[in-house]
Amino acid sequence: MGEEFKTLEIVQKSPNLPIFHxxxxxxxHLNALSLDFFSEFPKALSLLDQNPSVRVVVLxxxxxxxxxxxxxxxLRGISGSSSSSGDAGRIRERLRRQIKGMQAAITALEQCxxxxxxxxxxxxxxxAIDIVTACDIRYCTEATFFEVKEVDLGLAADLGTLQRLPRIIGFGNAMELAMTGRRFGGTEAKNLGLVSRVxxxxxxxxxxxxxxxQAIAEKSPLAVSGTKEVLVRSRDLSIHQGLDYVATWNSAMLLSHDLEEAVSAQMQKRKPKFSKL
Structure with missing residues (x-):
């Protein structure tokens, strides 16, 4: 996409498919997350989001x-900046802003x-758990292993795991994994509901x-984008509020040509063709 990154790479494996990796x-470095990552990641996601040729992103x-x-x-850079000389209140305010900025880099996955x-x-x-819990769908291999490791580093996970993981696998399961920092494999991740398939x-x-x-990319981009938006937003709403939100969303989006094309394609037993988003 013409953008150079230190920590990331964007690839379209097939020019005929709207799927970008x-x-x-x-x-x-085992893809460890450097400070550069936290500035580059939201930029890369924004580029993919704004590119009309992109329908699905595989991370x-x-x-x-x-x-x-x-x-x-x-971590040393963050702790070093927080221990520098100066007013304690300003040092802690600066550290809070830095953490909030790193959180925003992960939340960019949901905003895409x-x-x-x-x-x-x-x-x-x-x-990495912070990252995958902010993704929309997760898959892994049998050899994959997971660890909510922050407790072993003397801190509470602060980039989204403690907020998103309980909503995915349940409060009790998330508490146990976050408190122990133990390793668990792909099969257990599937049983917990963290991944959809192993x-x-x-x-x-x-x-x-x-x-x-490819199956997702063939669907209406408006419908896919709307489904993601409504699901993510409804997670933090009551059922009544979520229903009200989706009613407002569909009242704005339902009259697109995508609905007519989808119905026509089903009646004619062909694949629908949708415009770029």
Whole structure:
């Protein structure tokens, strides 16, 4: 897409498919999250969001592992800035802004209108859990392992895991994993509901996710974007508020040509063709 990143790579594997791959691209560091990542990640997601040729984003890691969490050097940089001399109140206010900025980089996954599928292999540790819980759909391999690791580093996970993980796997399960920091594998992740499916190998996962992404890409972009928006928004609303929100959303979007095209395609037993978003 003409943009150079230090920690990421955007690839369209097939020019005929509106599926773009966003890679965490520090394989020699097990794709650990540097401070550069937190400025580049929302920028990359914004580029994908604004590109009308993109209908689905697949997020994965280069190399053997998805992501080993936040880079130790990044943690040192944050702690170093907070321990510098100066007024204690201003130091802590600056640290809070830095944490809020890192949180916003992860939340950018939810704010992207295009669906984001996490394709997880190898390690998914610490900050990587923050990332995948903000994705829309998650898949992994049998060899994948997960750890909510922050408690072992002397801190509470602060980039979204403690807020999003309980809504995905339940409060009690999230409490146990976050308190113990224990490792769990792909099969347990599936049983907990963290991932939708476990594949035997990375190759099978890539083939399976590709088929799923293509199926989503063939649907109305307005309907897919709307479904994501309503689901994410309704998570924080009562049922009544969620129904009111989707009624307002559809009253604005229902009259598009996509509805007519979808109905016509079903009647004519053909694949629908939708305009770019």
């Amino acid at each position: 966003l890679f965490l691209n520090r394989p020699s 994965s890691g280069r190399g053997r592992h998805f992501c080993s969490g936040i880079d130790v050097s990044a 209108r295009k669906p984001v599928i996490a394709e997880i292999q190898g390690a998914c540790i610490g900050g 594949f035997k190998s990375k190759q099978e996962m890539e083939e399976g996710v590709s088929a799923i992404a």
